[in-house]
Amino acid sequence: MGLGIKKLKIQSCSIRAFTRIDASFVVFAVLLLAAVGWVGIGAGRNEWQSSVCARHLTTLGQAFLAYAHDHDGALPPAMYDDGHTSNTWDTVIAGYLLPSTAPFSDKSSPLSADQEKQIAYLFQCPADHEPRWTGTPRSYSMPIYDINSAGWPPDVNSLGGLGLSLDRRTLRKARAAMPPELAKTIPSITTSMVPAPDDTALLVECVSSINVLWQSPCACIVSTENQFKANTFKVKDFHGGKMNYLMLDGHVETMLPVQSGGHLASGDQGVWTIRPGD
Numbered sequence: 001m002g003l004g005i006k007k008l009k010i011q012s013c014s015i016r017a018f019t020r021i022d023a024s025f026v027v028f029a030v031l032l033l034a035a036v037g038w039v040g041i042g043a044g045r046n047e048w049q050s051s052v053c054a055r056h057l058t059t060l061g062q063a064f065l066a067y068a069h070d071h072d073g074a075l076p077p078a079m080y081d082d083g084h085t086s087n088t089w090d091t092v093i094a095g096y097l098l099p100s101t102a103p104f105s106d107k108s109s110p111l112s113a114d115q116e117k118q119i120a121y122l123f124q125c126p127a128d129h130e131p132r133w134t135g136t137p138r139s140y141s142m143p144i145y146d147i148n149s150a151g152w153p154p155d156v157n158s159l160g161g162l163g164l165s166l167d168r169r170t171l172r173k174a175r176a177a178m179p180p181e182l183a184k185t186i187p188s189i190t191t192s193m194v195p196a197p198d199d200t201a202l203l204v205e206c207v208s209s210i211n212v213l214w215q216s217p218c219a220c221i222v223s224t225e226n227q228f229k230a231n232t233f234k235v236k237d238f239h240g241g242k243m244n245y246l247m248l249d250g251h252v253e254t255m256l257p258v259q260s261g262g263h264l265a266s267g268d269q270g271v272w273t274i275r276p277g278d
Helices: 002-070 089-097 113-123 168-176
Strands: 079-081 086-088 140-145 163-166 201-205 243-247 252-255
Touching: 002 089, 002 113, 002 201, 002 243, 002 252, 086 089, 089 113, 163 168
Parallel strands: 079 163, 140 163
Antiparallel strands: 079 086, 140 201, 201 243, 243 252
16 A cells, blocks of 8 residues: 555656646747747738739729820829829829729719729738828839930930929920920820830839828839838838839739839839830
């Protein structure tokens, strides 16, 4: 009997010791799995947000091309202000994002407040949660074509982008270089001017507190340095540091900003310019 009790005590002590060691391993394993899971969740979230963003850009690209189809291949300017009329590229293509209610509905008609709310989400990347000073977030911008530095009209080797910024002074300069019969028309970049639409960015991501829907700041963008100006989160938390680029042919590429070239940046200008193969 005494021997049995002693044996039982020894077994009990062994079980208690094993439980402590096992618990340590279990805690370590749980923490490790949690860490791996957290990294996986973060990567999965980045991938999902980037994918939704790419779909938004694809839809916007279709609206651009529908506008161009209706205007002899002309793309809308990034920003236009002649002192009487002003608009930005998002206001111009907005009508092409709504379901058509009539076979010959006027896509250029101003949208109602309800219609604007209906399509506003298409202009925002889900990874862009930078607060705006006022208004609705817009996450995208057109690479600029600066008439004042690049001249007019563009040619196939132009270092300008697709986004015209047309204020009154720039309009006068462009019209002075146009044939007399066209001098009163609005200057535009047409799809036929672009030799490599699959390698020329129509829209790039631009995260900034002043990039607001229907407003001119950030409607066009100069370089990769202006793509990310967030104050509330870091670029590594935005698609893992990458950005989405909508090409003129309608497809979207995801890459590091440095891989895109960057208009007016040092070295090759990449997808930011009309010139092919740079």
